Amino acid sequence: MAINILIVDDSGVMRSMIIKTLRMTGVPLGDIHQAGNGREGLDVLGEQWIDLAIVDINMPVMNGEEMIDRMQQDPEMKGIPVIVVSTEGSKARIERLEHKGAVFIHKPFTAEVVRDTINSILGLGENDES
Numbered sequence: 001m002a003i004n005i006l007i008v009d010d011s012g013v014m015r016s017m018i019i020k021t022l023r024m025t026g027v028p029l030g031d032i033h034q035a036g037n038g039r040e041g042l043d044v045l046g047e048q049w050i051d052l053a054i055v056d057i058n059m060p061v062m063n064g065e066e067m068i069d070r071m072q073q074d075p076e077m078k079g080i081p082v083i084v085v086s087t088e089g090s091k092a093r094i095e096r097l098e099h100k101g102a103v104f105i106h107k108p109f110t111a112e113v114v115r116d117t118i119n120s121i122l123g124l125g126e127n128d129e130s
Helices: 012-025 038-047 064-073 091-099 111-122
Strands: 003-008 029-035 052-055 082-086 103-106
Touching: 003 012, 003 038, 012 029, 012 111, 029 038, 038 052, 038 064, 052 064, 052 111, 064 082, 064 091, 082 111, 091 103, 103 111
Parallel strands: 003 029, 003 052, 052 082, 082 103
Antiparallel strands: none
Protein backbone atom coordinates (compact mmCIF):
# COMPACT_ATOMS: atom_id res chain seq x y z
CA MET A 1 0.00 0.00 0.00
CA ALA A 2 1.55 3.28 -1.11
CA ILE A 3 1.22 6.12 1.38
CA ASN A 4 0.22 9.61 0.23
CA ILE A 5 1.97 12.16 2.40
CA LEU A 6 1.52 15.90 2.92
CA ILE A 7 4.55 17.85 4.15
CA VAL A 8 3.74 21.25 5.65
CA ASP A 9 6.74 23.47 6.43
CA ASP A 10 7.50 27.08 5.57
CA SER A 11 11.07 26.12 4.60
CA GLY A 12 11.42 24.64 1.12
CA VAL A 13 14.83 23.28 2.14
CA MET A 14 13.29 21.43 5.10
CA ARG A 15 10.51 20.03 2.91
CA SER A 16 13.18 18.72 0.52
CA MET A 17 15.12 17.20 3.42
CA ILE A 18 11.99 15.45 4.70
CA ILE A 19 11.24 14.08 1.21
CA LYS A 20 14.83 12.83 0.87
CA THR A 21 14.57 11.21 4.32
CA LEU A 22 11.23 9.59 3.43
CA ARG A 23 12.81 8.05 0.34
CA MET A 24 15.53 6.53 2.54
CA THR A 25 13.06 4.91 4.94
CA GLY A 26 11.83 2.12 2.70
CA VAL A 27 8.23 3.11 3.50
CA PRO A 28 6.05 2.56 0.41
CA LEU A 29 5.51 6.11 -0.86
CA GLY A 30 2.69 7.25 -3.07
CA ASP A 31 2.20 10.93 -3.86
CA ILE A 32 4.06 13.49 -1.78
CA HIS A 33 2.33 16.86 -1.55
CA GLN A 34 3.81 20.04 -0.10
CA ALA A 35 2.49 23.18 1.54
CA GLY A 36 4.25 26.25 2.96
CA ASN A 37 1.88 26.88 5.88
CA GLY A 38 -1.14 25.46 7.66
CA ARG A 39 -3.67 27.25 5.46
CA GLU A 40 -2.10 25.78 2.31
CA GLY A 41 -1.93 22.42 4.07
CA LEU A 42 -5.66 22.46 4.79
CA ASP A 43 -6.32 23.33 1.14
CA VAL A 44 -4.29 20.29 0.01
CA LEU A 45 -6.10 18.07 2.54
CA GLY A 46 -9.41 19.25 1.08
CA GLU A 47 -8.33 18.38 -2.48
CA GLN A 48 -6.14 15.26 -2.20
CA TRP A 49 -6.28 11.84 -0.58
CA ILE A 50 -3.68 12.07 2.20
CA ASP A 51 -2.76 9.16 4.48
CA LEU A 52 -0.32 11.07 6.71
CA ALA A 53 0.55 14.71 7.36
CA ILE A 54 4.02 15.79 8.48
CA VAL A 55 3.71 19.27 9.93
CA ASP A 56 6.04 21.94 11.32
CA ILE A 57 4.79 24.05 14.22
CA ASN A 58 6.18 27.53 13.67
CA MET A 59 4.99 28.87 10.30
CA PRO A 60 3.52 32.13 9.04
CA VAL A 61 -0.15 32.57 8.06
CA MET A 62 -1.30 29.50 10.05
CA ASN A 63 0.96 27.55 12.39
CA GLY A 64 0.95 23.77 12.72
CA GLU A 65 -0.97 23.70 15.97
CA GLU A 66 -3.82 25.73 14.49
CA MET A 67 -3.80 23.47 11.43
CA ILE A 68 -4.14 20.41 13.69
CA ASP A 69 -7.01 22.11 15.54
CA ARG A 70 -8.80 22.78 12.24
CA MET A 71 -8.21 19.19 11.12
CA GLN A 72 -9.78 17.91 14.37
CA GLN A 73 -12.90 20.01 13.68
CA ASP A 74 -13.37 18.61 10.15
CA PRO A 75 -14.96 15.14 9.92
CA GLU A 76 -13.12 14.48 6.61
CA MET A 77 -9.68 15.33 8.07
CA LYS A 78 -10.10 14.28 11.68
CA GLY A 79 -8.73 10.76 11.21
CA ILE A 80 -5.59 11.72 9.28
CA PRO A 81 -2.52 10.93 11.41
CA VAL A 82 -0.15 13.84 12.05
CA ILE A 83 3.57 13.81 12.76
CA VAL A 84 4.92 17.11 14.03
CA VAL A 85 8.55 17.65 13.04
CA SER A 86 9.99 20.65 14.85
CA THR A 87 12.78 22.11 16.94
CA GLU A 88 10.13 23.03 19.53
CA GLY A 89 11.54 22.86 23.03
CA SER A 90 8.47 23.71 25.09
CA LYS A 91 7.47 20.56 26.94
CA ALA A 92 3.99 22.01 27.58
CA ARG A 93 3.44 22.69 23.88
CA ILE A 94 4.70 19.23 22.90
CA GLU A 95 2.35 17.62 25.43
CA ARG A 96 -0.54 19.74 24.15
CA LEU A 97 0.15 18.57 20.56
CA GLU A 98 0.40 14.94 21.69
CA HIS A 99 -2.90 15.34 23.55
CA LYS A 100 -4.41 16.39 20.20
CA GLY A 101 -3.20 13.10 18.71
CA ALA A 102 0.00 14.26 17.01
CA VAL A 103 3.25 12.34 17.31
CA PHE A 104 6.31 14.53 17.86
CA ILE A 105 9.72 14.13 16.21
CA HIS A 106 12.50 16.57 17.08
CA LYS A 107 14.69 18.11 14.38
CA PRO A 108 17.27 16.93 13.51
CA PHE A 109 15.92 13.43 12.90
CA THR A 110 17.12 10.21 11.28
CA ALA A 111 15.51 8.11 8.59
CA GLU A 112 15.15 5.30 11.15
CA VAL A 113 13.16 7.49 13.55
CA VAL A 114 10.89 8.67 10.73
CA ARG A 115 10.43 5.10 9.43
CA ASP A 116 9.66 3.66 12.86
CA THR A 117 7.23 6.49 13.65
CA ILE A 118 5.35 6.08 10.35
CA ASN A 119 5.24 2.29 10.73
CA SER A 120 3.91 2.65 14.27
CA ILE A 121 1.25 5.23 13.39
CA LEU A 122 0.02 3.42 10.28
CA GLY A 123 0.53 -0.12 11.61
CA LEU A 124 2.90 -1.09 8.81
CA GLY A 125 5.14 -4.13 9.10
CA GLU A 126 6.62 -5.55 12.25
CA ASN A 127 9.75 -3.83 13.51
CA ASP A 128 12.13 -5.07 16.18
CA GLU A 129 10.28 -3.24 18.92
CA SER A 130 10.85 -4.79 22.33
